[in-house]
Amino acid sequence: MTTKIAGHLLVECLLAQGVTHAFGVPGESYLAVLDGFHLHREHIHFVICRQEGGAAFMAEAQGKLTGRPGICFVTRGPGATNASIGVHTAFQDSTPMVLFVGDVASDTRDREAFQEMDYTHFFGPSTKGMAKRVERVDDPERLPEYVARAFATAMNGRPGPVVLVLPEDMLTRPVKAQALSRVEPVQTWGDPGSLSTLRTMLLAASRPLVIAGGGGWTPPAAQALQRFAENWQLPVTNAFRFQDTFDNHHPQYAGDVGIGIAPALAARVRDADLILAIGPRLGEMTTGGYTLLQAPKTRQTLVHVHASAEELNRVYQADLAIQATMNAAAHALEGLTAPDAVPWSEWTRSAHSAYLDNLKPQSLPGDIDMPAIVATVQKHLPADAVLTNGAGNFASWMHRFYRHHGLVKGHKTQLAPTVGAMGYGVPAGIAANLLTGRLAFTIAGDGDFLMNGQELATAVQHGGKSIIVLLNNGMYGTIRMHQEREYPQHVTGSQLQNPDFAALAQAYGYAGVRIHRTQEFEPVLIAALQREQGTLIEVMLDPELITTRATLSTITQAALDKQAQS
Known part of the structure; x- marks a missing residue:
């Protein structure tokens, strides 16, 4: 009977989490994991990339597409630093991801061994770092615990990347542990009074505007958001590079708030008396360099809905801050009773009309239009x-x-x-x-x-x-x-x-x-x-x-x- 080693157990943990593809560049520091991929090749595919930055981008894209952590494997030192661009992207884009880094053997640690580095200091974690959590797995029997926690951390709150460091010798040790069951993200919604307060604020508005985007959206959540917007006849914009959150063909769509924003839309953001930001963290690109929405206190009444309590009131002091995941928030908003008529119908119509006007191209030089x-x-x-x-x-x-x-x-x-x-x-x-x-x-x-x-x-x-x-x-x-x-x-x-x-x-x-x-x-x-x-x-x-x-x-x-x- 072949003894199971930690590298094989790690692949079993990924399978238990529903992972079908892992991206990476092979390294001698995690050969035991590669052997695990070989043993389970009918159920999980290791995609061999040409550079760790490309592999990390592929894993980040996997996280965006699936809503579950994208998986990347790299070796120590140069491999990890090359992959850092994907980790940084996952952090700022609020994308769930787990980077596994093969490391030096335990008996050579802290000697500046070949390609050795301190991953905790390099990757963060902090509000200005690259990762939500960085952990080193020294005990192979605890691998299931670390993997399950990495998935939970990557998906819960504001989604983001987690780094797990794997000593080479740990991966070759025999283990008896079994993979833990699939981790699902926790759905959270704010206090019961938030909806009532929001409804009162909407009823007092005359020029409301929704900005939707950020991480954590699913098709059901986007569909619920659309029904909420329709019930209240609200104009909806998408945050920078989250243009697929709200249907761009919808008659209430007002455009995307990002780089090269249409002047008419920029003016509309400034003129709004209520901004309902659902999901985005309101970063520099979405706020026009913190000018469309002035920090720390906006001229507009600001309602900010975000999955992370740490993100709320971090840059902008919201008039109403609601901690909620997008699924919970959108479905709760969908049930918010709308009045028979709203005073901003023309505001919504003109917002979409201005968006359509911006689609009309201008004359440009050259043979390529x-x-x-x-x-x-x-x-x-x-x-x-x-x-x-x-x-x-x-x-x-x-x-x-x-x-x-x-x-x-x-x-x-x-x-x-x-x-x-x-x-x-x-x-x-x-x-x-x-x-x-x-x-x-x-x-x-x-x-x-x-x-x-x-x-x-x-x-x-x-x-x-x-x-x-x-x-x-x-x-x-x-x-x-x-x-x-x-x-x-x-x-x-x-x-x-x-x-x-x-x-x-x-x-x-x-x-x-x-x-x-x-x-x-x-x-x-x-x-x-x-x-x-x-x-x-x-x-x-x-x-x-x-x-x-x-x-x-x-x-x-x-x-x-x-x-x-x-």
């Missing part, structure tokens, strides 16, 4: 497609012009880093396809793609497919945009000499196509949708589009400044 490209994507992608992006000027095209049905229709359809991490979109799209089988569509910039383009090899090896539209303008576009505004004619450090991206994709096993004109895009996209393998479409973009975007950004800021003074 990006709004038309996005319209073509909208026309041909299935409603349940998963759209992913990293960080860069390029992402604004999809954020402004693509309309998500999202969670209301039963699927999460946007994976994007609110932390603004470059290189996220490519691995996130690959993970989405491997996990769900749904179409994954990624928009990337040239600099953004080069951060994690190597993960195309991961997709090909594991039978994954994504469609990547790569906008090549030969520069770090966002940085160039700021340079054009702050230091005109002094361009330094933002130019890029790029490879032939179409040829590079072909080398990895993807199809690669390059286009120069808008009319070339639709047949290429249709072919990509029909192709069994993944496709990269390289779009040669006029650099002057960045200058135009910089001008538009200046106009937007001027409008905000004018509104603030009035």
Whole structure:
């Protein structure tokens, strides 16, 4: 009879939690766990990635998609530090995730052994750290306890990442312990008087506005939110990069509150007399640098609903703070009795009308019409497609012009880093396809793609497919945009000499196509949708589009400044 070792038990613990995929880069420090994956290969798939940052992004995307912790395995030192970008993203994006780090053997600890480091100090945990909890497992018999606690910590309150450190020798020791049962997140709702107080505040308002987003949303919660909004005829916005929380096609949708916010929507946020923030932590991007909502006390009456007591009143002193998970909050709000008529019907109608006006494109230089490209994507992608992006000027095209049905229709359809991490979109799209089988569509910039383009090899090896539209303008576009505004004619450090991206994709096993004109895009996209393998479409973009975007950004800021003074 073969003795079970701790590395095998760890995989059994993951299976007990319902894990079907784990992402990582192999390391000698956790060979015993890899052996456990081999033993259970019919039930759990270890996805071999090319760099730990890409693996961590895939796990973060897994957490966003499933609402349960995404799983990443890396080795000590360099492996852990490479993976830290995914942990930081999971922290700021409120995404459940568990990073397992193979560590030095116990008998070499505290000698600065090969690749040794202090993970507790490196990863946090704190309100300014990268992880909610960092723990080292020295006793193999306690592995089930640590894994179950990691899952509970990652999901409960404000979701986020947990780091478990695994000494190499611990993983090879024999164990008798058994995996614990599946952990489910705890649903919480505020005190019974909160609903009554909120109803009184709504009845006293004349210009209310909902901002929905953050972690912890499920399709039933999003559907309940929509029914609440309909009952009260409330205009609803989505927080930065949570654009799939509320159906963008709904007649009460008012747009997304984030980078490059429409001036009319920015003015509407400022003019609102009641802000009902359901789920978002009200970070810098959603609040326009803490100006649309002034910290620490807003001009608007503020009702803040969040799953974490620590997040409430941390930045903004709310007039009503409610600690609640999104499922509990949305279903409770759905039952809030609305009056026969509300005084803000025209306010809601005009909010949606302004959103539709912002979808009308302006004339742009060059042979590529990006709004038309996005319209073509909208026309041909299935409603349940998963759209992913990293960080860069390029992402604004999809954020402004693509309309998500999202969670209301039963699927999460946007994976994007609110932390603004470059290189996220490519691995996130690959993970989405491997996990769900749904179409994954990624928009990337040239600099953004080069951060994690190597993960195309991961997709090909594991039978994954994504469609990547790569906008090549030969520069770090966002940085160039700021340079054009702050230091005109002094361009330094933002130019890029790029490879032939179409040829590079072909080398990895993807199809690669390059286009120069808008009319070339639709047949290429249709072919990509029909192709069994993944496709990269390289779009040669006029650099002057960045200058135009910089001008538009200046106009937007001027409008905000004018509104603030009035």
